[in-house]
Amino acid sequence: MTDFLQLVFSGMATGSIYALAALGFTLLWQASGTINFAQGEFVMLPAFAMLAFAAAGAPLPVAFVLTAVLAVGVLGWAFKRGIADPLLRFGLMPIVVATIGLAIAARSGMRAGYSAEAHPFPSLFTDKLFTVAGVTVSLADVGTLAIALALVLGTQAFLSRTVTGRAMQAVAQNTDSATVLGIDVPRMVFYTFAINAVLACAAALLVTPTYLAKFDMGESLGNKAFFAAIIGGFNNSSGALLGGIVVGVAENLAAAYISPAYKDAVALVLFMAVILFKPQGLLGRKVERKV
Amino acid sequence: MSKLSWSVLLAILAVLLAAPPFLKNYGVYLFTYWLVFVIATMGLNLTVGYAGQKSLGHAAFFGIGAYTVAILMKAGFSWWVGLPVAVAGCFAVGLALGFPALRVQTLYLAFATLGFNTAVWLVMRNEEWLTGGTFGINNIARPSLAGLPLDKPLAFYYFVLGVTLVLGALLWRLLRSPWGKAFTALRDNPIRAESLGVNTRHYTLLSFAIGAAYAGVAGALFASLVEFIEPAAFTVGASIMMYLMVVVGGAGYFFGPLLGAAVGVLLPEWLRFAQAWYLLVFGLSVVALMLWLPDGLLSIPDRLRERRLAREAGAARAAAPRVEAA
Numbered sequence: 001m002t003d004f005l006q007l008v009f010s011g012m013a014t015g016s017i018y019a020l021a022a023l024g025f026t027l028l029w030q031a032s033g034t035i036n037f038a039q040g041e042f043v044m045l046p047a048f049a050m051l052a053f054a055a056a057g058a059p060l061p062v063a064f065v066l067t068a069v070l071a072v073g074v075l076g077w078a079f080k081r082g083i084a085d086p087l088l089r090f091g092l093m094p095i096v097v098a099t100i101g102l103a104i105a106a107r108s109g110m111r112a113g114y115s116a117e118a119h120p121f122p123s124l125f126t127d128k129l130f131t132v133a134g135v136t137v138s139l140a141d142v143g144t145l146a147i148a149l150a151l152v153l154g155t156q157a158f159l160s161r162t163v164t165g166r167a168m169q170a171v172a173q174n175t176d177s178a179t180v181l182g183i184d185v186p187r188m189v190f191y192t193f194a195i196n197a198v199l200a201c202a203a204a205l206l207v208t209p210t211y212l213a214k215f216d217m218g219e220s221l222g223n224k225a226f227f228a229a230i231i232g233g234f235n236n237s238s239g240a241l242l243g244g245i246v247v248g249v250a251e252n253l254a255a256a257y258i259s260p261a262y263k264d265a266v267a268l269v270l271f272m273a274v275i276l277f278k279p280q281g282l283l284g285r286k287v288e289r290k291v
Numbered sequence: 292m293s294k295l296s297w298s299v300l301l302a303i304l305a306v307l308l309a310a311p312p313f314l315k316n317y318g319v320y321l322f323t324y325w326l327v328f329v330i331a332t333m334g335l336n337l338t339v340g341y342a343g344q345k346s347l348g349h350a351a352f353f354g355i356g357a358y359t360v361a362i363l364m365k366a367g368f369s370w371w372v373g374l375p376v377a378v379a380g381c382f383a384v385g386l387a388l389g390f391p392a393l394r395v396q397t398l399y400l401a402f403a404t405l406g407f408n409t410a411v412w413l414v415m416r417n418e419e420w421l422t423g424g425t426f427g428i429n430n431i432a433r434p435s436l437a438g439l440p441l442d443k444p445l446a447f448y449y450f451v452l453g454v455t456l457v458l459g460a461l462l463w464r465l466l467r468s469p470w471g472k473a474f475t476a477l478r479d480n481p482i483r484a485e486s487l488g489v490n491t492r493h494y495t496l497l498s499f500a501i502g503a504a505y506a507g508v509a510g511a512l513f514a515s516l517v518e519f520i521e522p523a524a525f526t527v528g529a530s531i532m533m534y535l536m537v538v539v540g541g542a543g544y545f546f547g548p549l550l551g552a553a554v555g556v557l558l559p560e561w562l563r564f565a566q567a568w569y570l571l572v573f574g575l576s577v578v579a580l581m582l583w584l585p586d587g588l589l590s591i592p593d594r595l596r597e598r599r600l601a602r603e604a605g606a607a608r609a610a611a612p613r614v615e616a617a
Contacts, residue, residue, distance in 0.1 A: 083582070090585035090586070092398070093339075094581045096345075096401070096538075097581055098581040098582065100531055101573075101575070101577030101578040102574065102578055105574025105575045106574070108573075109568075113571075223405075226402055261413070261416075262413060264409065271406055272391070275395050275402075
């Protein structure tokens with residue numbers, strides 16, 4: 001039983017990181033209909049940026065802030081202006097292919113220009129272990145879970161409680177009426193891209209100490225985040241959180257009780273089950289077909 | 292098709308027939324490799340470009356085709372027994388994969404097919420008794436045709452070229468049949484197609500199954516071409532690459548796969564001068580290409596025609612007597 005609880009708990013910590021990446025992904029989809037196949041690379045790049053700032057002598061928090069600023073500019077603003085804006089009116093296919101191209105470029109650029117090795121990454125937390133009700137948990141797991149939850153819930157609160165957040169949601173639900181209401185639509189869409197970039201930096205900060213900074217770390221992370229987003233409900237940001245945690249926990253349990261070889265298939269099986277029985281995701285709204 | 296496109300096509304065919312004997316073995320190998328991907332992406336173009344289904348799992352069918360032939364040949368059957376089994380297998384699995392497509396659309400479908408690809412890949416990697424796991428299957432022989440052995444690179448190339456032409460002609464006929472019309476109706480407006488009496492269920496499933504069968508043929512040829520297969524060739528990444536080839540060439544353009552597969556297979560070879568950087572250059576070129584031509588390379592003639600029409604219309608407007616002053 002304690003083994004089980006332990007697996008569930010560390011699964012939740014991993015899952016909350018999937019949720020961070022998944023949240024940014026659903027935000028972009030909702031606000032602008034952009035699907036970003038380079039989402040995993042959006043986590044990998046900040047990880048290396050933080051390493052670079054740290055190597056230049058900046059302490060980790062400073063490196064994080066600098067990276068976040070850089071990410072808002074490059075992964076937020078430049079990505080929106082350079083790729084999302086010009087391509088969106090041509091439908092989904094060109095933007096899918098362009099972000100795939102971007103992901104290939106980012107991965108192989110990092111590999112060729114910097115290194116193909118895995119680099120250790122400083123952890124925010126010390127190696128402390130706690131025992132709670134017979135379950136041993138690490139400070140890193142607790143801290144990761146707490147920070148990720150705080151970020152996801154904070155983003156939710158921002159979206160539903162503040163005027164800006166509500167305006168962003170209005171844009172997501174109906175761009176035309178938002179325009180009529182006098183909402184500055186391009187600005188709200190930019191905010192979404194900026195939030196996505198910052199969430200990706202936070203995910204990098206939390207995930208890289210365990211998985212190490214590597215040029216291809218974004219590939220599986222991106223996939224898990226996509227599956228998590230769809231399992232939870234693509235058009236609902238709380239769904240991203242639920243989906244992330246479901247995937248993280250299920251993976252851990254499957255690796256322990258079924259077979260580690262098929263661990264990667266878990267997200268997939270869950271995903272198949274969800275789209276067959278509840279295609280809109282666990283928390284998603286049904287989207288009407290447009291004639 | 293216009294006279295111009297016919298002559299371009301004949302010129303390409305002439306080059307394909309005449310050039311390879313002057314190439315070294317590696318060049319012939321690359322041409323054959325390219326044609327194999329042309330066949331696979333012809334199928335994907337039917338599913339994605341004509342029927343409008345977002346499929347990101349094409350490499351799984353490619354792999355099923357390759358492994359079916361390889362496993363049957365190891366069991367002592369001839370390639371010619373393996374081929375129909377591979378095609379039938381892919382067709383059946385394609386039908387089955389079509390079912391989620393009936394329930395979910397666009398993005399969800401993209402991820403469902405991507406997930407399917409992951410599952411197939413995991414089986415290839417983990418079921419060693421059947422697939423050899425990560426060691427793969429080696430020493431896959433090349434077939435012979437009517438008593439002629441095809442194990443020389445050049446002979447095998449002409450064989451693959453012949454298969455490509457036959458499959459291309461079949462697809463051309465299919466697209467000009469009522470079926471082809473139903474596929475495009477399905478893509479352009481599924482609800483209108485349904486209300487016009489197109490059985491969307493039927494055609495969605497068929498578009499997957501026929502596309503998969505093409506990938507099956509390509510896989511069977513691929514196994515013989517490379518003579519050694521392992522799971523790495525059939526990953527989600529390979530599927531994404533094929534999708535990229537279709538869109539870059541021009542989804543829904545009949546000859547899109549020719550160009551798209553060239554971009555996906557031959558361009559990285561030409562970019563080898565960039566050595567370790569070639570994938571970076573490749574990725575960035577894809578981004579630039581999408582920004583410049585979101586409808587793919589074959590939309591260039593359409594674009595030029597539009598521009599000419601716009602210019603002529605402008606000239607006509609300028610030449611016309613001004614009536615609004617009256």
